[in-house]
Amino acid sequence: MSGTKKVGKQTVKFTHQPKIISTASIVGPKEGEGPLGRYFDKVLTDNIYGEKSWEKAESKIFKETIELAIQKAGLTEDKIDFLLCGDLLNQTIASNFAVRDFPIPFLGLYGACSTMVEAMVLAAMLVDGGFADYVVAGASSHHDTAERQYRYPTEQGVQRPLTAQWTVTGAGVVTIATEGTGPNITYATIGQVIDLGQKDADNMGSAMAPAATDTIFQHFKDTNHSPDDYDLIITGDLGKLGKKLTQEMLKQKGLDLTGKLEDCGVLIYSDKQDVHSGGSGCGCAATVFSGYLYNQLTNKKYKRIMLVATGALLSPTSSQQGESIPSIAHAIVVENN
Amino acid sequence: MRQYIYAFVVGGIICVIAQVLMDTTKLKPAHILVLFVTLGGVLSALGVYQPLVNIAGAGATIPIPGFGHAMVSGVLEEIEKSGIVGVFSGGLKATAIGLSAAVLFGYIMALLFNPKG
Structure with missing residues (x-):
């Protein structure tokens, strides 16, 4: 491999240093009550967010977070070259349904809970490689959709062992760009x-x-x-x-x-x-x-x-x-x- | 009054055993559910469960081994009445009320309430 951007066995070095020009995050009430509550853009009052199912709620949260990230970057949808998203649900429906109203080329990703960094790395590569000026990358999860799929429906009220973790309800999205202000x-x-x-x-x-x-x-x-x-x-x-x-x-x-x-x-x-x-x-x-x-x-x-x-x-x-x-x-x- | 205390103690002990199993083993709630129903049936067949019901009443019939006990005692009763076919009909006959009530009330609750997280 001749790549000057590959360092060692598994690492890449970004020579043009893509910038993160905006971020957006929307979370559920429990996350809002946590120690980081004030750093999130929006905290919901309940996990269902006016929808008929947890899955619909998750997609709505994700969609609004993407809109907010684009807006906070001072951009419009038509300026975004690619959209990279993933989530935990079967066939990544939270992402696929969240992005169906955006006229932006889309790549769906699955890396379980590593998806956010997977999306950011690929977005940075697209930008650094000169394939795009603006890429939006994000990931989402929802406590109740994850419980339904991976464990038990919440309505069943099953006890959770002390080693168990609590799936975060929320979506985080970043805009990665060739130019602009923000960390590299x-x-x-x-x-x-x-x-x-x-x-x-x-x-x-x-x-x-x-x-x-x-x-x-x-x-x-x-x-x-x-x-x-x-x-x-x-x-x-x-x-x-x-x-x-x-x-x-x-x-x-x-x-x-x-x-x-x-x-x-x-x-x-x-x-x-x-x-x-x-x-x-x-x-x-x-x-x-x-x-x-x-x-x-x-x-x-x-x-x-x-x-x-x-x-x-x-x-x-x-x-x-x-x-x-x-x-x-x-x-x-x-x-x- | 005495039966209330027995109900509390016997029902409590059954639940404590389940809780200890949940906390110290890798058994999932569904494993424990199946294990306890089967255990109730086996204890019932050995003639151990009925005496528990006699002293503790609902303390022994409401926890899930009580369901296994009801099925097995239903089967035994039905065998007395109608012979070997009782093996197939007795269990469900004896638990029909509980099963139908669970389905009906479950359905009503699902219609009435909508979880918000």
Whole structure:
């Protein structure tokens, strides 16, 4: 490979440094009550949002978030070259139904809860490669649609074990552009699928921790950076258990991230909210980045951060057949110059 | 009064066993449901469950093993009356009220209420 943009085994370096010129986030009431509540653009009063089903509500939330991101970038729909979206539902219907009214070329994505970073990486590549001036990328999840599909209908009121995480209701969308003001995307490390045989769908943090560990470790190996080059390394939705595991596994590999490692799923809810191990879902990394992290970057609180979104690539069918949970993690580096 | 206390204690113990299983094993709610119905049936066939019902009343019949017990005692009764076909008819006959009520009330609740999250 002759590419000057590929660094090491799994990392790309963006030579033209695509900019994130706007972000938008809309969340449900529970996320709004959490510690990051004030950073989101809009907090809903209930999860159904005036619709007849959770699925319709999720698509409506996603659609409005996309509209808001385009509007906040000072653009109109016809200026957007590509739209890249994904979600957790079968056949990614939350995205497909959300974008059907936009006259924008669309690529649907699935990377489970890693989808936000997958979309951002591909959008940055399209922009950096000269294929587009403006790309909108986003991801969404909804507590009740995810529960219905992956676990039990909420109406059934099944008890959740303490290792379980709470799927975030919300959508986060970013506009990535060649020109404009906003933090730059400088590196991305694309993860490989890792499966160490964990089978418990109520403990996805520990299933995904090895994937997060692998991608973070590979990023430092590929770039020769050190943890001190980063103000924050934040995983998507490992939750409390997964975060602790990742930190320990990285330490064993000789990478000490004490004080640097955070997790969107841990930050989004407070302990009082009774969500057990923390938040999860595509919307977790998507809303925390679009709301809180982007705000901290534009206010120069952080100079360089790495967002590592983690995905558990299971399906209800694979769980029922007793399969383990393959996992993935993608990392993207965003910095102020 | 005494039966109320027994109902509370027996029903409580059944639920505690289920809770401990949920918290300490990998069993899912559906596993426990099936396990408890079957267990109620087996205990009923061994003649252990009826004495529990006698002392604790609803404390033993309302938790899900009570459903297994009702099916098995229905089968046994029906065998007395109509022979071997009772194996097929007795269980459902004995639990028909419970099953129909569950379907009817479930339907009514679904019509009346709309979850908001």
